[in-house]
Amino acid sequence: MALLNQVNLVGRAGRDPEIRYFETGTVLCTLTLAVDRLRRKGTDEQPDWFDLEIWGKTAEIAGEYVRKGSLLGITGALTFSRWTDKTTQERRERPVIKVDQLELLGSRERRSGDSESFS
Template identity: 40%
Template sequence: MAKGVNKVILLGNVGKDPEIRATPSGMVIAQLTLATADRQKDQAGNWVDKTEWHNLVAFGRTAEIVRDYVKKGKQLYIEGKLQTRSWDDKETNQKKYRTEIIVNDLSLLGGGEGGGGGRSSGGGYSQSSGSNTASFDQRTPQNDYANEGITDDDIPF
C-alpha cells in the first residue's frame, strides 16, 4: 500500500479555556477548540467572515504547555493530523463520530489573555534569537481516551 499524507496546518484563536485531564498512568491530555476565519464576498458583494471550529487534542509535554500557557483568545499555530474516533452512545445506542486534530507541533503566538496583546508576543518562551514563538514537537500516542463532545454552548459568541 502506498504511503499517504495526513497533515493539518492551522493558525487561529482558542475558543475557550482548554480542558485538561490525566490518564490513570499519568499522561496529561488537553482538549481545546480553535477558530479559524475566512473572508468571502456574499452575493451582494459584501465581505463576510466565516468561522470554522476545529477540535484539537494534545498529549504529554505539549498538553502541559497548553495547560500552563494557553487560554481563551490565545493565537496558536498548529501542525498535526486528522483523526476520527467512533463510539457507541450509551443513551441512544447510536454510533457517534468525532473528527479531531492531533497536535504534533504547537507555536504560541500573540494575543489572548497574558499574551501581551501584540502579535509578536509569545509569552515566556523563545526558540531562537529574534523569534517570539515557542514550538513543541509531540508525537501521538496510540491510546484512546474518554469521549467528550463539543456543543453549541461551547461557542463563545
C-alpha cells in the first residue's frame, strides 16, 4: 500500500508574502492562505487559515506576483514546524503546508480567468 501526503487548496492570500534569502542562495517565501468552506444556508462560517512555505524559484515568483487577496491554487505536503517555547520551555508545533506547486488564479482586481502554474 502506497502512502500519500498531498494537500490541494484554493484560497486567497491572507497577507503579502514574506521573502527570506539565505547565504546558501536558497529562497523561502511564507504566507497565509484563507480557504472558504461550503456555506450552508443561514450560517456565517469563517475561512480556514493555513500557513504556507514555498522554496526556491517558486518562492521568488510568489514574492513577485502574490499580494494580499490574490487567488491561489496550491499543491503540497502537510508538515509540522516544531520548537521549544523560550519562556515556558514547552514543546510547541504548528501545521505548515510545504508548497510544491503554485497556481496564480487571479486577484480581486483582475478576474480575467487567466492562470499560471509554477513548481
